[in-house]
Amino acid sequence: MKISHRIAASRPLATTAMHGRVEAFRNEGMGIIDFSIAISHFSPPSPVLDAVTRAVQDERTMPYTGVAGALDVRRSLCAKLGRENGIPAEANEIIVTNGAKQALYEALYAMTDPGDTVLIFRPHWPAYVTTCQLLGLRPLLVDLPANITPETLAACPRADLVIINNPHNPTGKVFDRDELGHLADWVEAIGAQVIVDESYEHLSFGPVHTSFASQCDWRAIGVVTLFSASQSYAMMGWRLGFALAPPEIASAMQTLQGPITAATSHLAQVATVAAFDCGVQQHMIDEYRDRRDQVLHHVRELPWMRMHCPDSGPYLWGDVRALTHDTEAFAEALLAEEGVAIMPGDALGMPGFIRIGYICDDVYTLMEGVRRLVAFGDRIAADLAADPVADR
Template identity: 30%
Template structure:
C-alpha cells in the first residue's frame, strides 16, 4: 500500500503559479498554428507580432556579433554599455527628455521588464490601477507580487480611454501605481497630449507611481501622436518606470530585447533581481538592438505605412457586419470591435452568450482565430491583429463576415 505522507498530500504546484492564467493571445496563436499544421486553412488574427522580417541591417549586425568571441561570454546583467547608451540616446531622440544610461536596465523582452517593474515597487496588499481593456500579462504580473489589480473600464463610448475622474474614483489608500499604455494593446487607443498630461499631474499630486508601457510608440495613425508622460510632466520622473523594447517597432519579437528606465534605486533593485533570475540578455540580440536603435527609421516607416493600410481595410470590413461596432484604432496594430450586438443571437444553431463563445465559433466554423475580450477584461469584444498580409486579412475578415451574417 502506498504510504501517504504529509508532504505528498500537499499541492505539487505552488499557489502563486497555479493561479496564473495562460497567456490567452499566445494560446490562440498556438491553437491556430496547430490547426494549420494539421492541414486546415486557418487564418490567425491572434498574435501580436509584425509579419515582416527583421530589417537586414539589424540581422547583419547580429551575424557579425555572433562571430566575435567577446559575445560568447557573460556580460553585465544590466545590459551592454553600448546598448544602454543607445537606449538613452534613442529616448532623447524619440521622447524628448534625457536619461542616464545607468538608469536603464536591458531585459529579456518587454514581458520581463513588465514583471520586474511591478516586482521592484509593489508589496502584498498594494493596489495597481489597471485601465481596461488591458494587455493580458499585466494583471498576472501584478498578482505575482502579492498586489492586486484594480480594473478601471472604458468602453467604446469613451474610445477605450479612461478619465482622471474614473481613476480618482478607484483610488484608495492602498493605491501604489497606475499602469499606463498608450498606444494601447489591445484597443489601439492613443491618449492625447492633454489627456496624458492630466493623468500624469493627477498621479504626481497623489504620489502614485506610473508604469508606462511605450512599446508601440512608433505605430500611430491619422492625427494621433505618441506622448511620453515623463516629457509632459517632467516632475514625474522620480515616480515613473518606462517600459519599451525593439519587438514591435523593428519586427524583432523573437530577439527578446526590452528595457526599463526609472529612478536609480528602482533600477538597481530590478537589476539585482535580474542578476539572479536570468543574468544578461543574449549578447547577439543586444548587438542587434544597438544596430536597430542607432539606425534610421526608414524600415520602421515602411512597416507603419503597411499597417495603416491594413488598419483601414479591417475597420471598414468589420464595421459592415451587423451587430459589430469597430472604433478606428489610432495606434499599435489591433482592432478591438465590440460584438455586444451579437450576444444572445444564434449562429448555425449555437446561441452566443459571450465573446469567448463567439471566438470559439469563429475558429470552428470560419477557421479564423481571434482573441475574445475575456482575455483583456469584460466580455463583449474581440481583438484582431492586422499584422498579417493584406490577402490573408481580407480573406479572414470575409470569412467572419459570412459567418456572422447568419446571426439570427
Template identity: 30%
Template sequence: MARISQRISAIAPSATLAVDAKAKALKAQGAPVISFGAGEPDFPTPAAILDAARAAVDDPKNHRYSPAGGLPELREAIAAKTVRDSGYEVEASQVVVTNGGKHAVYNGFAVLLDPGDEVLLPAPYWTTYPEAIALAGGVSVEVPTTADDGFMVTVDQLEAACTDRTKALVFVSPSNPTGAVYPRDRVEAIGRWAAENNVWVITDEIYEHLTYDHHEFCSMPVVVPELADRCLVLNGVAKTYAMTGWRVGWLIGPPDAASAAVSLQSHQTSNVSNVAQRAALAAVSGPLDAVAEMRAAFDRRRRAMHKMLNGIDGVTCLEPQGAFYAFPSFEGVLGRGGVPDNTTELAGWILDKAQVAIVPGEAFAGPGYARLSFVLGDDDLGEGIGRIADLLGG
C-alpha cells in the same frame, strides 16, 4: 501539500499566445487557418540588424557573461534613442535591458510592489499586466473604460478608485488591445494627478512609433517632468523593428528602481543573450526607415479592417488610432441565430467553423469584444474578415 504552488497555479495562461499556438497547430495539420491572434509584425527583421547579429556570433567576447543590466553600449544607445524618439532624457545607468518586454513588466512590478499594494489598471488591458501584478503580491484595481469614452480613463475615475493602498498606475498609449491613443492634454492631466498623489506610473511605450492620422504619441514623464522620480518606462525592440522573437526589452526608471531591477535580474537570468543585444544595438542606433514602411502598411490594413468589421451586421468597431489592433464589439450578434452568447465561446466557434483565430475580449477584461491584429497580409486580412462576415450572416 499541493504539488504546484498556489502563486503559480493562479496564473492564467497568455490568451493571445494560446490562440496563436492553436492556430499554428491547425495550420501545421494543413488547415487553411487565418490568424488575427498574436501581435507579431509579418515583416522580416531589417537586414542591417541581421548583419549585426551575424557579426556578433563570430566575436568571442559575445560568448561570455556580460553585465546583468545590459551591455554598456546598448544601455547608452537606448538612452540616446529615448531622447531622440520621445524627448525623455535619462542616463544609461537608468536603463535595464531585459529578456523582452514581458520581463520588463514583471521586473517593474516586482521592484515596486509589496503584498497588498494596489495598482490601478485601466480596462481593457493587455493580458500580462494583472498576472505580473499578482506575482509581485499586488492587487489589480480595474478602472473600466468603454467605447463611448474612446477606451480612455479619466482623472475622475482614477481619483474614485484611489485608496491609501494605491501604489501605482498602469498607463499604456498607444493601447493594446483597443488601439486608443491618449491626447497630450489627457496624458498631462493624468500625469499631474499621479504626481500630486505620489502614485507611481508604469508606462508601457512599446507602440510609440505606431500612431496614425493626426494622433501622436507623447511620453508622460516628458509632459509631466515632476513625475520622473516615480515613473517606470517600459519598451523594447519587438514591435518597432519586427523583432518579437529576439527577446530584448528594457525598463527605464529612477536610479534606485533601476539598481533594484539589476539586482533582481542578476539572480533571475543574468544577462540577456549577447547576440540579441548586439542586434538590438543596431536597431535602436539605426534609422527608422523600415519602421515607416511597416507603419504605412499597418495604416492601410487598419483602415481596411475597420471598414470591413463595421460592414458586418451587429458588429461595431472604433477606428484604431495606434498600435496594430482593432477591438470590435460583437454584442450585437451574440446569441443571434445559433451564434454563441459570449465572446470566449464565439472565438472558439469562429475558429472551428471559419478557421479564423481571434482573441476574445474576456482575456482583456472586455467581454463582448474581441481583439484582431492587423499585422498580416492584405489578402489574408480580407479573406479572414470575409469568412467571419459570411459566418455571422453579415
C-alpha cells in the same frame, strides 16, 4: 508531486495560450488563420541583420555583460531616449531585458508588495492583470475613458501603482499631452508610482506619440517606462526590450534579473541597439494603415459589429455585443467552424468585444479571414433574428 498554490491558482496568459493552440492545430495540418496575436509579415530592418552578422563574424566568443546590459548599449539607448522621447537619462537608469514582459514583471516585483493595489485601464493587455495576480497584487480595473480629464481621474480609485499603456493595446488610443499632464498631476497627488508601457511608440498612424516621462518629474514620482522592439521593428521572436527607471528601481530590477536570466544575450544587445537606432519604419506604417482601412471598409456596414478606426497599433477592436457578451464562446465557435482565431475581449477585461491582429500573412489571407468572420457573425445574427431569445 507538489505544485505551489500561487501557480496552481494562476491561468496561462490568454494571448500566448491561444497562439499555442493555433500552432498545435497548424502542426496537425489545419489551415488556421490567426488573428489572435500580431506577428508582422515584414522582416527586421536590414541594419539589425547586418549588425548581428558582423557581431557573429567579428567576435569568436560572445561575452557575458553586466546584468543591466553592456555600458555602450545602455548609453546608446540613453541617446535614443533623448533624441526621440525627450527624456534625459543616464546609463544606470537603463536595464535591457528579454522583451517588455520581463521588464514588466521585474518592475512590478521591485515596486510593490503583496496586497498592493494596481490600477489598470480596460480593455488591457492581458499580461498586466496576470502578472499582478502572480505577484499577489490587487488589480483595480477601470474603463478607459475616451479622454483623460481631471474629472475622469477623480472618479478612479486610489492605487499604489498605475499602469499606463500609450499607445494603447487594443484600442489604438494615443494619449495627447494634455491627458498625460492630467495623469501626471493625479498620480503625484495620490502618491502612486507608475509603469508606462510604450511598446507601440512607433506605430502611430497620425497622432504624435509623447512619452509620459517627458511630461513629469519621473524620477521623483517613480515612473518606469517600458520599450520593446517586437512590433515597431517586426522582431517579435527576438525578445528585445528595455526599461527606463529611477536608479533605485533600476538597481532593484537588476537584483531580480540577475538570478533569473542575468544579462540578455550579447547578440540580443547588439540587435537592440541597431533596432532602436532605426527610427520609425514608415513603409511598415503605410502598409498597416492600408490593411486597417481595407478591413474597416469591409465591416463598416455590419449591423452586428462596431469597429472604430484606431490611431495606432497592430490591432482592431470590435464591439459584437449585438450578437453576444460571451466572446470566449464566440471565439471558440469561430475557430471550430471557420478556422479563424481571434482574441476574445473577456481576456482583455471587456466581454462582448473581440481583438483582431491584422498584420500577419498576406493581404489575401487577411481578407479571407475577415470574410470568414463576417460569414460566421451573419449566421449568428440570422439565428438570433429567427429566435430572439436564443442564448448565444
